[in-house]
Amino acid sequence: MVSTRSDSNPARIPALGARFLILMALSLVLMVLDHRQGHLEKVRDIIGIAVYPIQLVVDAPFRLWNWAREGTMSRNALHLELGRLEAEQLVTKAQLQQLTALRAENARLRDLLEARSRVRDEIRVAEIMAVDANPYRHNIVIDIGERDGVYDGQAVIDANGVIGQVFEAGLTTAQAILISDPSHALPIEVNRNGLRTIAKGTGDFDRLDLPFLPNNADIEPGDILVTSGLGGAFPPGYPVALVTAVNRIPQQPFADVSAAPISSLDQVREVMLIWSVASPAPNAAIALPETSID
Amino acid sequence: MTSASSSQRLPVLASIIIALMLMIVPLPDAAIAFRPDWVVLTLIYWAMMSPRQWSVGSAWIVGIVLDVAQGAILGQHAMALCLVVFVTARFHLLMRVFPLSQLTATVFALLALYQFILFWINGVANVSAPAISYWGPVVTGTIVWPLVSMLLSGVRLRLKFGR
Numbered sequence: 326m327v328s329t330r331s332d333s334n335p336a337r338i339p340a341l342g343a344r345f346l347i348l349m350a351l352s353l354v355l356m357v358l359d360h361r362q363g364h365l366e367k368v369r370d371i372i373g374i375a376v377y378p379i380q381l382v383v384d385a386p387f388r389l390w391n392w393a394r395e396g397t398m399s400r401n402a403l404h405l406e407l408g409r410l411e412a413e414q415l416v417t418k419a420q421l422q423q424l425t426a427l428r429a430e431n432a433r434l435r436d437l438l439e440a441r442s443r444v445r446d447e448i449r450v451a452e453i454m455a456v457d458a459n460p461y462r463h464n465i466v467i468d469i470g471e472r473d474g475v476y477d478g479q480a481v482i483d484a485n486g487v488i489g490q491v492f493e494a495g496l497t498t499a500q501a502i503l504i505s506d507p508s509h510a511l512p513i514e515v516n517r518n519g520l521r522t523i524a525k526g527t528g529d530f531d532r533l534d535l536p537f538l539p540n541n542a543d544i545e546p547g548d549i550l551v552t553s554g555l556g557g558a559f560p561p562g563y564p565v566a567l568v569t570a571v572n573r574i575p576q577q578p579f580a581d582v583s584a585a586p587i588s589s590l591d592q593v594r595e596v597m598l599i600w601s602v603a604s605p606a607p608n609a610a611i612a613l614p615e616t617s618i619d
Numbered sequence: 620m621t622s623a624s625s626s627q628r629l630p631v632l633a634s635i636i637i638a639l640m641l642m643i644v645p646l647p648d649a650a651i652a653f654r655p656d657w658v659v660l661t662l663i664y665w666a667m668m669s670p671r672q673w674s675v676g677s678a679w680i681v682g683i684v685l686d687v688a689q690g691a692i693l694g695q696h697a698m699a700l701c702l703v704v705f706v707t708a709r710f711h712l713l714m715r716v717f718p719l720s721q722l723t724a725t726v727f728a729l730l731a732l733y734q735f736i737l738f739w740i741n742g743v744a745n746v747s748a749p750a751i752s753y754w755g756p757v758v759t760g761t762i763v764w765p766l767v768s769m770l771l772s773g774v775r776l777r778l779k780f781g782r
């Protein structure tokens with residue numbers, strides 16, 4: 326019946342306008358709910374289940390390529406790599422010995438000062454999936470999600486320093502925003518003197534802006550910037566960036582300071598997620614640090 | 620005509636899924652701003668050729684999936700896709716008789732409309748992005764349109780007349 330009617334007037338599609346208006350209204354409602362309140366986490370998770378196979382299929386060739394390359398690496402190259410890693414581990418271990426003693430000393434001193442002892446961080450390695458996300462943002466997709474305990478706002482680092490934070494924890498994957506995204510800001514301090522400020526992303530992978538430093542602020546090119554822990558999203562003390570240029574303009578109230586992220590944000594392949602765990606009694610902190618790395 | 624069997628829907632669905640994959644395939648950083656909007660092109664084609672089976676409803680669902688895949692505001696791509704496909708379905712008979720040059724110009728306008736909606740919603744939501752990331756996909760999308768429509772015509776004719 327419907328077909329005869331639509332056949333008689335092929336230009337007319339039944340209820341196109343009405344459906345269109347309803348769907349437009351529905352998208353508007355969704356956007357307002359999502360943007361203003363963020364109530365739609367569950368909806369996102371459910372649709373994310375449909376997206377996951379697509380991501381897996383896109384990611385698979387890259388994974389396969391890496392796997393094949395590792396499998397066909399020559400014995401000689403493997404030996405060289407092994408030697409390099411062993412040397413590196415030796416150095417790291419030596420530094421770690423000191424760290425244990427320092428950590429114990431720090432806990433003792435804090436105990437003397439009756440300060441709250443610092444939280445210990447637990448770390449888990451995740452891999453960046455070879456899929457691109459939002460072209461308007463600096464995003465990465467990582468291969469673990471809510472199922473593994475990832476939560477919104479969690480700090481993401483790599484071997485060198487902070488690279489971003491999780492902003493969409495899906496069930497099996499999570500999307501993280503990089504510190505270089507123009508809408509990302511990160512509370513930091515200058516490692517040398519504890520001067521606190523904010524580092525904003527610029528949209529450029531190797532530049533951060535520090536827009537809120539007065540002209541007389543004590544900051545120099547080469548200063549290391551670390552997370553200050555204010556704001557709560559990032560645990561304190563992780564390296565973020567190196568100050569590259571300080572431009573003091575006398576007429577302007579603020580200095581023009583830029584910094585380069587310590588990790589190369591566009592080249593990372595493996596990242597680490599941090600869970601801050603409240604450490605037990607200060608005395609127990611003398612025990613070996615047990616950072617679990619899966 | 621109205622009862623499309625699943626064997627007819629499947630290839631169209633496959634083409635949409637391939638388009639979604641092309642939207643998330645990793646590209647070098649310099650090329651990201653020039654990724655054509657594969658999903659929009661595919662949906663424009665199917666809305667033009669069989670608007671009874673593939674119009675605003677399917678466009679909206681695909682848009683929501685795209686929103687989740689890109690971590691965008693839920694409803695952003697859905698709204699833009701829905702609008703573009705509505706215009707296409709509304710004028711599908713006209714667009715079918717356009718010569719390729721005129722049709723390509725129309726697709727350019729539709730892609731620009733799509734990016735404008737995204738731009739507008741990003742503006743309201745305070746997501747700032749360089750202008751090239753809006754214009755790039757419009758230009759490359761227009762360039763690849765003849766190719767996409769040729770490929771999809773192949774699929775459609777095979778569906779219509781058997782292999």
